[in-house]
Amino acid sequence: MIPLLDLKKQIAPLRQDIDAAIKKVIDNNNFVLGKEVADFENAAARYCRVKYAIGVANGTDAIKLALVALGIKCGDGVICPSFTYFATAGAIASIGALPVFADIDPETYNISAKSIESILKKKKKHNIKAIVPVHLYGQCADMDAILKLAKTHKLKVIEDAAQAFGAEYRGRKAGTIADCGSISFYPGKNLGAFGDAGMVLTNKKSINEEIRILRNQGNKEQYFHTVLGYNSRLDTLQAAVLNVKLSYLDAWNKKRQENARYLSGQLKNLKIKTPYVAEYSTHIYHQYVLRLGSPAKKLIEHLKNKGIDARVYYPVSLHLQKCFKYLGYKKGDFPESESAASHILAIPVYPDLARDEMDYIVKSIKEFLL
Ligand SMILES: Cc1ncc(COP(=O)(O)O)c(C=O)c1O
Structure with missing residues (x-):
């Protein structure tokens, strides 16, 4: 059988380095928000030429936390493509916001700016506050057109770059173009962990700070909960694996x-x-x-x-x-x-x-x- 992905072939030549990185985490007993998480965040931010990269538990949470950090609330409408993986809309619905679906461009399979525009003309009742374009299959959506519409209608934009870590839109890395970008390191992604892992990218200091609090139970300081947060930290063992794989x-x-x-x-x-x-x-x-x-x-x-x-x-x-x-x-x-x-x-x-x-x-x- 020729599979859609053969991870065994990918991992074999890196095995020694990965084993050593995992051993180090175990030896240091540093399982939650250990040094490897910060190391990977710094390496990913450098790689993406973005100011902030925040490791979270998975790509779905990356969208969810970004929505919350951008002030999207229960009952708000959020435009996303109807042709994407469930998690894009699932993350929107998980905070009580309403997915407002748009059609896609038949050539790129990405969300169509024309479809977004017609929704924004018609659906005033939806109280639309944000757009989540998806860079499907590893190719960026038409960001200039989307950002223009967002500006006109005062909407936040989160790029769902789960499938596009490393792709570029006019010379900028996917996920670094809008207010926030979300990444998935699900094992089958081009850069995959050995389990679930994700990341939020942003150039905005306030969003970086908010997401760091949200991913860690709403703690700014331990046991002082300033907001209702989540347990959505990037696992140290996953960060150790990703640190090895990123250079490839x-x-x-x-x-x-x-x-x-x-x-x-x-x-x-x-x-x-x-x-x-x-x-x-x-x-x-x-x-x-x-x-x-x-x-x-x-x-x-x-x-x-x-x-x-x-x-x-x-x-x-x-x-x-x-x-x-x-x-x-x-x-x-x-x-x-x-x-x-x-x-x-x-x-x-x-x-x-x-x-x-x-x-x-x-x-x-x-x-x-x-
Ligand atoms: C387009 C898209 N969005 C979101 C996700 C969610 O990522 P995760 O599986 O890491 O939660 C995925 C990946 O599975 C995806 O392909």
């Missing part, structure tokens, strides 16, 4: 880009659409996503039969998920999102994918199409 990230992302270029070259002039890269962003191919003119189900089945893992990220648009029924959306509300959910598929692109494996994937796709 650019090389891994480059390899993903090379693989994507090769796959796109081989799949040219066929009845299948290869990923589109907008001029304003780099793409770090967290996922390499193809689009068919018909439902992708059969091709996925065909590839599975050939021993190749292929999947749809994400098969059900969020406005049609049962858990969001209370928001009152219906089928047909976001045609581009719904169309993407049935016509796309992600195929392997991970850094250690071998050339002959890519050739086999291409051959198998051609067999289906021709």
